Amino acid sequence: MPRFDFIGNRRTWFIVSIVVLVVALGGFFLRGLNLGIDFTGGMTYNVTFGKPVTVAQVRAVLDKQHLTDAVVQLVGTESGKTSKSVLIETPSLKESARYALQNALQSDIGKYQIQGLNKVTGTFSGELVRAGILAVLIASLAIVLYMMIRFDLRFALTGVAAIFYDAIVTLGLVALIHFQVSQNIVVAVLIIIGYSLNDRIIIFDRIRENMRLRKRGESLAELTNRSLNQTLARSIITAVVVVAAMLALLIFGGTSTQDLSAAILIGVVFGAYSSILFASPLWYIWVEGVEQAQSSRRTPAKAGR
Numbered sequence: 001m002p003r004f005d006f007i008g009n010r011r012t013w014f015i016v017s018i019v020v021l022v023v024a025l026g027g028f029f030l031r032g033l034n035l036g037i038d039f040t041g042g043m044t045y046n047v048t049f050g051k052p053v054t055v056a057q058v059r060a061v062l063d064k065q066h067l068t069d070a071v072v073q074l075v076g077t078e079s080g081k082t083s084k085s086v087l088i089e090t091p092s093l094k095e096s097a098r099y100a101l102q103n104a105l106q107s108d109i110g111k112y113q114i115q116g117l118n119k120v121t122g123t124f125s126g127e128l129v130r131a132g133i134l135a136v137l138i139a140s141l142a143i144v145l146y147m148m149i150r151f152d153l154r155f156a157l158t159g160v161a162a163i164f165y166d167a168i169v170t171l172g173l174v175a176l177i178h179f180q181v182s183q184n185i186v187v188a189v190l191i192i193i194g195y196s197l198n199d200r201i202i203i204f205d206r207i208r209e210n211m212r213l214r215k216r217g218e219s220l221a222e223l224t225n226r227s228l229n230q231t232l233a234r235s236i237i238t239a240v241v242v243v244a245a246m247l248a249l250l251i252f253g254g255t256s257t258q259d260l261s262a263a264i265l266i267g268v269v270f271g272a273y274s275s276i277l278f279a280s281p282l283w284y285i286w287v288e289g290v291e292q293a294q295s296s297r298r299t300p301a302k303a304g305r
Contacts, residue, residue: 006228007221010281017278020270021165024172033175036071036182037089037120043098045088046075046116052082053109061108062088065101071180085115092119135186136167139193151204154286159200162279166196170267177262184260192267199238199275203231207280220291224284228276239272 006013037044055072062070067090075085093101105112140160147156167189174185207227214223246268249261 002229002232003225004229004232005225006277007224007281007284010284013277013281017165017274020169021172023176024169027172027174027176031175031178033171034069034178034180036180037091038182040091041120042089042091043093044116044118044120045090045114046118047086047088047105047112048115049084049086049112050110052084053086054082057109058086058088058105061104062090062101064108065097065104067091067101069180071182135190136193139190140164143193143197147201147204150201151208154283155204155208158279158283158286159197159204161282162200162274163193163196165274165278166192166267166271169270170263173266174259174263179259179262182259184257185263188260188263188267191264192271195242195268196271196275199235199271200279202234203228203275203280204283206231207283220284220288224280228280232276235272235276239268242268 036042055074058072062068062072069091071087071089073087073089074081074083075087076083090101102114140163143163144156144160147159170189170192171181171185174181179185207224210223210227243265246261246265249257250265253261
């Protein structure tokens with residue numbers, strides 16, 4: 001079993017955590033979230049061309065029409081590189097702009113048919129934003145209640161603090177690299193919350209078990225370090241497996257799953273980090289402070305006798 005002194009180096013980890021958080025918040029304030037039409041409203045075109053096309057070909061046409069924020073996804077492709085069916089998402093366009101786009105697609109790429117044309121309204125996008133926020137809040141409340149029942153309030157609050165850290169860092173870095181925020185990102189955040197919760201429960205359960213079997217004279221720092229080292233291999237292996245799967249999906253999965261896999265990849269990396277190097281040291285500081293306060297209250301009583 002490894003013997004890393006996680007608690008002894010907690011100040012270093014907290015500094016690293018703060019730096020990462022500042023960078024993520026910088027992504028929010030400097031670049032902002034690149035909201036897709038799921039949130040801002042727009043048009044979706046389900047187009048079938050007469051020949052297989054690439055994302056680059058369609059993207060070139062959109063760029064000429066000054067639709068740089070549009071999204072292009074290949075549909076029904078096995079290779080992930082070419083397909084006859086393409087899903088195009090654009091901001092809301094005037095009728096003249098729509099005709100200009102359709103003419104440009106035919107002249108630059110070839111004949112095609114529009115199989116479906118849908119308009120995403122601002123009302124729908126507003127409902128989606130509220131639903132996403134509500135889902136995160138409900139999930140967080142359920143986590144607090146579950147961890148209070150299974151563990152105690154200190155485990156619950158430190159665990160939820162780390163989960164919010166994971167969500168903020170993930171969304172901030174998504175904003176920084178300017179990935180478009182769609183329904184997939186909301187799904188990714190909920191997946192990250194579930195992953196982080198599972199990882200934290202494993203670690204906290206080991207800490208609680210070791211607290212019950214605490215060795216005589218063992219400090220809380222030694223106990224926490226022992227618990228983290230006992231679960232370290234499991235946390236790393238799980239994270240590596242998920243990261244490998246997301247990398248494969250990011251590289252070979254095509255554009256339709258790119259934002260989802262990238263967000264999960266970021267969230268899992270920082271979820272594993274925060275479980276070991278943020279949530280557990282945060283719990284240690286809280287509990288150590290309580291133990292020291294209890295010890296200082298008992299000492300004067302003994303001296304008075």
